[in-house]
Amino acid sequence: MLPSEIISKVPASYENGLASGSLFFFPSDNYIVQDTETGLNLEIRLCSALQHKPKLDTPHFEPSAQPQSKVDPFVPPYDPGLFVGDLTSEDGEQYVVLLNKFSVVPRHFLLVTKEFKSQTSPLMPDDLLQAYALLVAGRKTGKNMFAFYNCGDLSGASQPHKHLQFIEVDEDGPPVEVLARSVSLESQGKPFTIGALTYANHVFRFPSNLPYSSIDKREQILANAFLSLLDLVLSTVRHDPTYPTGPPSYNVILTLEHLHLIPRRLETHTLEETGEILSVNSLGFCRNAAGQERT
Ligand code: AMP
Numbered sequence: 001m002l003p004s005e006i007i008s009k010v011p012a013s014y015e016n017g018l019a020s021g022s023l024f025f026f027p028s029d030n031y032i033v034q035d036t037e038t039g040l041n042l043e044i045r046l047c048s049a050l051q052h053k054p055k056l057d058t059p060h061f062e063p064s065a066q067p068q069s070k071v072d073p074f075v076p077p078y079d080p081g082l083f084v085g086d087l088t089s090e091d092g093e094q095y096v097v098l099l100n101k102f103s104v105v106p107r108h109f110l111l112v113t114k115e116f117k118s119q120t121s122p123l124m125p126d127d128l129l130q131a132y133a134l135l136v137a138g139r140k141t142g143k144n145m146f147a148f149y150n151c152g153d154l155s156g157a158s159q160p161h162k163h164l165q166f167i168e169v170d171e172d173g174p175p176v177e178v179l180a181r182s183v184s185l186e187s188q189g190k191p192f193t194i195g196a197l198t199y200a201n202h203v204f205r206f207p208s209n210l211p212y213s214s215i216d217k218r219e220q221i222l223a224n225a226f227l228s229l230l231d232l233v234l235s236t237v238r239h240d241p242t243y244p245t246g247p248p249s250y251n252v253i254l255t256l257e258h259l260h261l262i263p264r265r266l267e268t269h270t271l272e273e274t275g276e277i278l279s280v281n282s283l284g285f286c287r288n289a290a291g292q293e294r295t
Contacts, residue, residue: 001085003130003137006097013084014107017099022081025103026050038196040175047104074098074112074161084109089130090215097134100165110163111147117162120152120247122230128222128254129215131164135256136211144169146177148282152249154267156281164254167283173255174286180205180258191228200240201285202232204259211256222259229261236263251282260285 001009017023028047035042074096084097093114100108111131123131131147138145149164150157172178179194180203191204204225210218233250237243243265253260262285268277269284 001088001097003087003133004140006085006087007134007137007141007143009084010097010099010107010109013082014099014103017081020081022079023099023101023103025106028104037198038179040179040196042175045104050104072116072159072161073101074110074159074163075116086114087111087130087134089126089133091126094126095130105167107168109166111166113162119150119157119160119162121162122151123149123164123226123252125219125223125226127162127164128226129219131166131254132210132218132222132256134166135254138166138168139211139256144171144173146174146286147254148286149252149254150281151252152247152264154244154249154264155251156264156267156279156284165282173257174253176253176260176286177255177258180260191225191232199285200236200263202229202236202261202263204229206257206259208257225259226261229259233261233263251285253282253286 014023018025026047026049028045028049031044031046033042033044034040078096078098079101082099082101084099086093087095087097089095096112096114098110098112100110111127111134113127127149135145135147145166145168147164147166176194176197179196183192183194183203185192185205188205188207191202194201194203206221206225207213210221213221230250233248237248243263249264249267251260251262251264253262262282267279269280270277
């Protein structure tokens with residue numbers, strides 16, 4: 001299926017998944033809170049149904065080729081109630097699109113590598129290209145979405161099989177995107193940092209014609225952007241002894257306009273008031289962009 005076909009199939013597949021009982025939707029309350037430091041409107045979603053969910057151990061990701069003993073939910077046979085389609089690209093059908101089985105946001109879907117690849121591995125040019133193609137296809141049908149990737153032990157990921165995730169947002173995109181857009185750049189094509197944020201972050205602004213560029217051009221720009229940001233993540237981690245040693249963990253946020261990489265030093269944030277421990281993934285940096293966590 002082409003990216004446009006996948007995108008047009010998602011809403012009906014989602015309704016079908018719900019109706020067939022394959023997919024669970026957890027209603028949540030959404031609060032908009034203004035952050036005093038940045039002035040940014042943060043979106044905080046409270047999902048009481050998930051509050052008492054037993055905490056699954058964070059998988060210890062092995063970069064080795066094989067998944068661990070736990071059942072991998074991202075291998076065939078796919079649950080027909082979660083399956084959207086195989087994504088067709090230049091290289092054949094390397095990816096499958098599945099709905100998130102446990103949705104807090106409607107139509108949350110995943111782009112999964114068909115062959116097992118580790119969630120500790122960096123995004124490859126084709127991962128970025130296919131993810132971007134889905135965002136472009138979404139925009140053509142009036143949907144604003146962004147993609148995210150939780151990479152490594154401390155990134156808040158729960159599945160070791162490589163998957164990017166997609167969520168619909170309003171026109172402004174995730175709050176952190178509003179901040180990224182507000183940064184004026186002296187020279188285009190170079191990574192920058194959103195100084196207003198309280199945590200290390202590395203961002204790349206794409207040329208405005210990227211959604212209309214040829215596949216080759218797009219791939220080159222996306223891959224170079226990712227590599228330049230990954231370099232900065234590695235140097236942030238290496239030059240700061242408060243980051244743990246070993247393979248770096250980081251979160252990735254991809255929009256049509258920007259790529260964001262956020263190095264992680266802690267997987268969780270402990271709420272001061274209650275002592276509750278929250279696992280924080282990429283969404284913590286999109287919606288709750290100025291949280292107190294020291295990443
Ligand atoms: P992460 O926690 O970042 O690794 O993302 C894993 C995603 O997969 C989460 O959004 C989960 O809700 C979702 N998920 C877990 N099990 C399944 C499954 N069997 N089918 C589809 N999605 C799943």
